[in-house]
Amino acid sequence: MIADFKKRFYISLLVTLPILIFSPMIQSFLNYELSFPGVMYVLFVLATFIFFYGGKPFLTGSVAELKQKNPGMMTLIALAIVVAYVYSSLTVFGLSGNNFFWELATLIDIMLLGHWIEMRSVMGASNALEELVKMMPSEAHLIDDNSGEVKDVKVSSLQHGNKVLVKPGEKVPVDGSIVKGQSSVNESMLTGESVPVDKEVEDEVIGGSINGEGSITIQVEKTGEESYLSQVVTMVKEAQESRSKTQDLSNRAAKWLFYVALTAGLATLVIWLALGYPLSYALERMVTVMVIACPHALGLAAPLVVARSTALSAKQGLLIRNRANFEEARKVQSIVFDKTGTLTEGEFGITEIVTEDGYDKTELLQVAASLEAQSEHPIARGIVEEAKQQNVSFHEPEQFESMTGKGLKGNVDGKEILIVSPGYIKEQNINFQTEAFNELSEQGKTVVFVLIDNQLAGMIALADKVRESAERAIARLKEMNVQSMMLTGDNEKVAQWVAKQLNLDEVVAEVLPHEKAEKVKEIKGKGLKIAMTGDGVNDAPALANADLGIAIGAGTDVAMETADVILVKSNPEDVVSILELSTSTYKKMIQNLWWAAGYNIVTIPLAAGILYPIGIVLSPAIGAVLMSLSTVIVAINARLFKG
Ligand SMILES: Nc1ncnc2c1ncn2[C@@H]1O[C@H](COP(=O)(O)OP(=O)(O)OP(=O)(O)O)[C@@H](O)[C@H]1O
Numbered sequence: 001m002i003a004d005f006k007k008r009f010y011i012s013l014l015v016t017l018p019i020l021i022f023s024p025m026i027q028s029f030l031n032y033e034l035s036f037p038g039v040m041y042v043l044f045v046l047a048t049f050i051f052f053y054g055g056k057p058f059l060t061g062s063v064a065e066l067k068q069k070n071p072g073m074m075t076l077i078a079l080a081i082v083v084a085y086v087y088s089s090l091t092v093f094g095l096s097g098n099n100f101f102w103e104l105a106t107l108i109d110i111m112l113l114g115h116w117i118e119m120r121s122v123m124g125a126s127n128a129l130e131e132l133v134k135m136m137p138s139e140a141h142l143i144d145d146n147s148g149e150v151k152d153v154k155v156s157s158l159q160h161g162n163k164v165l166v167k168p169g170e171k172v173p174v175d176g177s178i179v180k181g182q183s184s185v186n187e188s189m190l191t192g193e194s195v196p197v198d199k200e201v202e203d204e205v206i207g208g209s210i211n212g213e214g215s216i217t218i219q220v221e222k223t224g225e226e227s228y229l230s231q232v233v234t235m236v237k238e239a240q241e242s243r244s245k246t247q248d249l250s251n252r253a254a255k256w257l258f259y260v261a262l263t264a265g266l267a268t269l270v271i272w273l274a275l276g277y278p279l280s281y282a283l284e285r286m287v288t289v290m291v292i293a294c295p296h297a298l299g300l301a302a303p304l305v306v307a308r309s310t311a312l313s314a315k316q317g318l319l320i321r322n323r324a325n326f327e328e329a330r331k332v333q334s335i336v337f338d339k340t341g342t343l344t345e346g347e348f349g350i351t352e353i354v355t356e357d358g359y360d361k362t363e364l365l366q367v368a369a370s371l372e373a374q375s376e377h378p379i380a381r382g383i384v385e386e387a388k389q390q391n392v393s394f395h396e397p398e399q400f401e402s403m404t405g406k407g408l409k410g411n412v413d414g415k416e417i418l419i420v421s422p423g424y425i426k427e428q429n430i431n432f433q434t435e436a437f438n439e440l441s442e443q444g445k446t447v448v449f450v451l452i453d454n455q456l457a458g459m460i461a462l463a464d465k466v467r468e469s470a471e472r473a474i475a476r477l478k479e480m481n482v483q484s485m486m487l488t489g490d491n492e493k494v495a496q497w498v499a500k501q502l503n504l505d506e507v508v509a510e511v512l513p514h515e516k517a518e519k520v521k522e523i524k525g526k527g528l529k530i531a532m533t534g535d536g537v538n539d540a541p542a543l544a545n546a547d548l549g550i551a552i553g554a555g556t557d558v559a560m561e562t563a564d565v566i567l568v569k570s571n572p573e574d575v576v577s578i579l580e581l582s583t584s585t586y587k588k589m590i591q592n593l594w595w596a597a598g599y600n601i602v603t604i605p606l607a608a609g610i611l612y613p614i615g616i617v618l619s620p621a622i623g624a625v626l627m628s629l630s631t632v633i634v635a636i637n638a639r640l641f642k643g
Pocket residue numbers: 338339340341372375377379380404405406407408419420421422446447448487488489490491511512513536538
């Protein structure tokens with residue numbers, strides 16, 4: 001496409017030269033005379049060539065637009081050059097008046113040049129996505145399973161389970177896990193995090209990241225389309241193509257501009273004729289108006305900015321999935337955070353085990369860990385970790401059952417075990433050591449209760465760390481006048497403790513998973529624009545219900561599927577970045593809409609000849625220069641967008 005415009009431009013330009021040299025009007029400007037019999041016919045033939053050859057992209061483009069019943073810039077340009085060409089040709093064959101072949105030729109030249117330059121700038125603004133793709137290396141060192149020999153193969157030929165060697169300083173070719181060696185890996189191109197991450201055996205590495213000083217062997221887990229990077233690229237592409245309000249607005253404006261241009265063009269024609277000017281002169285003014293009003297920068301103003309901002313943000317680990325909701329993010333007034341894993345690290349460690357009479361700590365830990373080994377909950381991981389460290393033996397549970405938002409149930413060694421929340425204990429009116437419990441909770445520790453054969457056996461206290469980044473994020477939100485709220489399934493006292501640490505505006509504790517979505521709806525009902533941030537499966541309904549759903553961290557797939565934005569890093573500060581990015585993207589788009597459409601307020605009257613009294617009249621070619629300029633400015637402005 002680009003090469004085609006370039007070729008058509010150069011050839012048309014060459015053919016334009018003789019037209020200029022032999023045009024009577026140019027000759028009178030430059031005060032020379034050069035002619036031969038039948039020169040008119042030669043000019044006609046040359047101009048016809050330019051009209052059909054150079055004008056072809058515009059003529060076919062207009063046919064396509066009219067077929068779609070969506071007349072736009074191509075139709076305007078086609079109309080302009082057809083009018084100029086038909087009128088000039090008629091004068092050659094008898095109609096009285098002057099031809100303006102040279103105007104037609106230069107107009108087409110400039111149009112071709114303009115569209116060529118502009119396509120290049122457009123490519124520049126939208127190729128941020130391609131940079132992401134380029135991060136993938138094309139070759140990998142495959143280790144033969146039998147001989148252990150290393151040979152270089154194409155990444156596309158790798159299969160699951162293959163082992164590949166990654167040497168120091170090389171790019172990791174595929175997603176996989178380390179089976180040998182250790183190193184630090186730079187994942188900044190995927191997460192924006194510039195500090196290299198230490199990786200050892202069993203750790204996951206992502207294709208496209210850069211290996212540090214160590215040599216590692218990785219086992220291939222995901223290739224091609226499945227790989228993290230291609231999923232990011234697909235996601236960004238989808239977001240770029242998805243509809244948005246601003247886009248709809250500018251499309252509608254572009255439609256309007258078409259009719260404005262047409263009307264303004266006809267009015268110009270009529271007025272100049274009424275003022276007694278020759279038809280050729282009036283037509284020239286009309287053609288200029290139509291060319292200058294070409295609404296085509298308008299169609300690009302928003303998509304270029306969006307292409308840029310979605311791709312840029314993807315590189316910082318902010319993945320935008322739903323553009324329309326992202327655009328509205330700048331209006332968010334209240335953000336609801338989930339506690340565990342979002343505001344806190346989500347990494348629990350056991351701090352105390354308090355037993356009831358007749359039970360010992362190791363026994364408690366053993367049954368608890370045996371049951372929790374079946375669960376993915378952060379609490380479960382903390383308990384299992386501690387048991388492993390104490391070398392407690394695990395026993396396979398039977399009839400395992402998880403009670404969402406409340407705890408777990410199952411049989412271990414023939415005994416019925418329950419691990420449950422304080423809420424559940426209170427609900428069942430079971431007596432427990434209230435004082436010890438209160439003391440632990442007030443220190444911000446999450447306490448779970450263990451029941452053996454319906455008898456309370458004791459409680460396990462676990463501590464999680466509040467993220468420092470959460471504190472900074474909430475402070476910044478305060479500055480932006482955005483309310484921060486926390487929703488948690490955890491106990492009230494723990495929630496209060498976290499809220500105090502982080503200076504949160506509001507907390508709601510002991511909410512069951514399905515109640516999170518209802519709570520979100522309730523806040524929305526108060527007329528507040530709300531964003532919800534969470535990581536777990538139990539957050540998914542709430543994410544879907546919020547005006548803006550933000551999935552944090554690698555999170556669960558369900559959370560990612562329902563979210564409008566995914567934050568690759570588990571950093572609450574990125575929530576602030578999303579809001580800021582939404583604001584700056586919107587600003588840039590509006591700015592671009594002005595460059596694209598607003599400039600018509602000045603140029604249409606100018607093209608119509610309003611400054612004729614002081615001697616300023618634009619030729620169609622100058623009109624074409626100005627309209628191209630507007631598009632190029634829009635493209636450059638989008639490219640300057642840094643987030
Ligand atoms: N695997 C488990 N082991 C023990 N207790 C559990 C388990 N899962 C849930 N619970 C109990 O149920 C409560 C609520 O759990 P839920 O998963 O809904 O929220 P949470 O993870 O504590 O907090 P957040 O809503 O902030 O993520 C927990 O605080 C805990 O008391």
